[in-house]
Amino acid sequence: MNTIFKELLPVEKANELLAIGKIKTLKKGDYFIRAGAIPKKIGFIKKGLFRYVYINSLGKQFTKGIILEDQFIASYSAMISNEPSYFFIEALEDSEVFSIPHKSWLNLVETDAFWMKFLLKLVEKGFITKEKRERELLLLNAETRYVNFLKEYPNIEDRIHQTIIASYLGIQPESLSRIRKKIAT
Template sequence: MKQLFDFILRFGNLNQQQIDFIASKATEIVIPKDEYFSEAGKTARRVGFIIDGIMRVCYYNNQGEEVTKYFIEENNLVVDLESFDNEIPSSAYVQAVTDCTLIIFSRKDWLELLQTIVGWETIVHKIISRALMQKVERRSPLVSEDATTRYLKFLEIYPTVVNRIPLSYIASYLGVTQSSLSRIRKNIR
């Protein structure tokens, strides 16, 4: 729980009573590797905070190929925001790449926090803004670069992730085949 509050308090102030109230709504869970936190076609009903592990957001393109959009590592919130906020079916999967320990909040409890805690909405807005900026910063340089440059950029962006996730997911994220990624890695060493 300490990790969660260390994270939240970077975006605003809470008193002890507010912290205790948030803690009373939180549940710690473990999601085993390859299991889903939320799934395409279903409405997202919870917000999570990753204490340990890595998750990825992916979808299937119109050729039926799996495409990894991005990774979410420790000390970050995880939620399919569009689905959660608008109560519509998700278009993506959020999957545990490793065994993950999360603190989760149900939609009902999250909305109660928003209605009860003064300033909580501002804190949440700052967290979401940061996440969206990170997402853009992480994707933008990858769009126009060659595969080797994209891989080197990936290593910069996700330094703690590369040895913890399957190469197939990295290849999917970079938009290359696994054999191309293996060649790139061999040429870099």
């Protein structure tokens, strides 16, 4: 049995998923999903690190989320509405993703109650993450957001550039530098 889904799924269900997808290798800076394109796949991060990022017309980047190994990635709302994604899913380091075509995924979900329940759990997890992120951005100061970031993503600072962390926190890189100096003392 391939260990790509570790303890996430029973063996028979993991094998069903393995039968409909394939491993894709992405280099640092590659996109799994591009803004402006209608997404046709979901992914499971086997190895690597990704971010959801908006890029405005001036090239300014806004990091919506950071996604680690053993998690699913998708521009799901765009995919289910058959509309272009508003954000990119960018590899922040060389990565391996198990890519699943949306049509094949839909077939599983529509024909087996297990996969519908599984999808519901993924959607619930995404909703909880989104609500927590919004709450922190609206109610917490930058220093507290940074401390929470370090707790949520231990040892990640060596894996990504500080400008991405600042973007995720909704602050300027200079502000992050000040916060890091303050915490270090």
